[in-house]
Amino acid sequence: MAAGPFIKTAGMVALDVETGQLAAGGVGAQARCILSNLWSVMADLGLEVGHMVSATVYVSDFDSFGDLNQVWDEFFSSDDVPPPARTSVGVSALPLGAAVEMEFLFYASQLVLPSERERSGRA
Template structure:
């Protein structure tokens, strides 16, 4: 098993690994919309936080050795399903050029740091890649 981190995104606020690789499978810990410059939750609610999550993911993927093409699953947690169209709009814009992954969406009462949305991601990278750990 290999653990990955990225200096391009905010460091974890709690004790966990941002990305864990087990063979060809990668699990990216749930992300909330933290500003990389301040480490604080971005203002603007669900849409701004969702955009920041995807922006942070795109910043971290090169450090993890991954691309959006490798995504196989996303789990979305939100405290406000009425705002889900905002999440979907950003989802569609971000993933418009790649095959969409499987997805689970869950309504929750609360999220860490008072976030309105949290998303965790799973990836699979072809084992034939030269930097793949076995």
Template sequence: MRITMQSPAIPAPRFRYSPCVRIGQVYQVSGMVALDPVSGQLEGGGVGAETTRILANLLAALPDYGLTLDDLLIARIFTTRFEQFSAINAAWEAVFDERVTPPARTTVGVSALPLNATVEIEFSFVKSSLRKVHQK
């Protein structure tokens, strides 16, 4: 059964799509750009600030989706400023530090993103009863 989900903690979609879709234990969070949850406007300050906002929005929405970062399988990052990847990575590492196991990740350079954003990230989760199983 397919279930669509929305979180009141983040801006509502501006276009026709589902922010999060769940089928069984798999959750797909649509690509997020750096919208301020209060104003609904795109976050200023470049790729680092945009990435920080996207990750903050994700963290705010996770409780409404019934997920944690431990459920995160892969993140796909799209950016129009690949030459500034170090700023994206710095914002990423502020969330996925040594206390949090990072998911798989892909980063792709693109020519344009919605709303003139410089970063968009989509997230795939798998809800599991198994927690903190680390393979190194």
């Protein structure tokens, strides 16, 4: 969803792009799947990590939060770009029985999304 220069994702759970099924594994494995899927979407839209402003992470098992942090650090380890602000929320349940769900906010003032290019006639 785009609103001016802001792009907001819906909550993302760890869906396997091949099968559409929830990826196997706990918080760490599912976080890795979500972030891998996000990186693919970012590439398709021309977004970079530096465009990411914030992330909200919903976790059904806070005892596994260390696993989430380990994966988070794998994806946000650059010294050049700080990681986004992150809010983590413990919940009792998530869609499809997922262990983790994430949503993201991007700021990309110069980005023209594919749907906007089509409406404006820009190539």
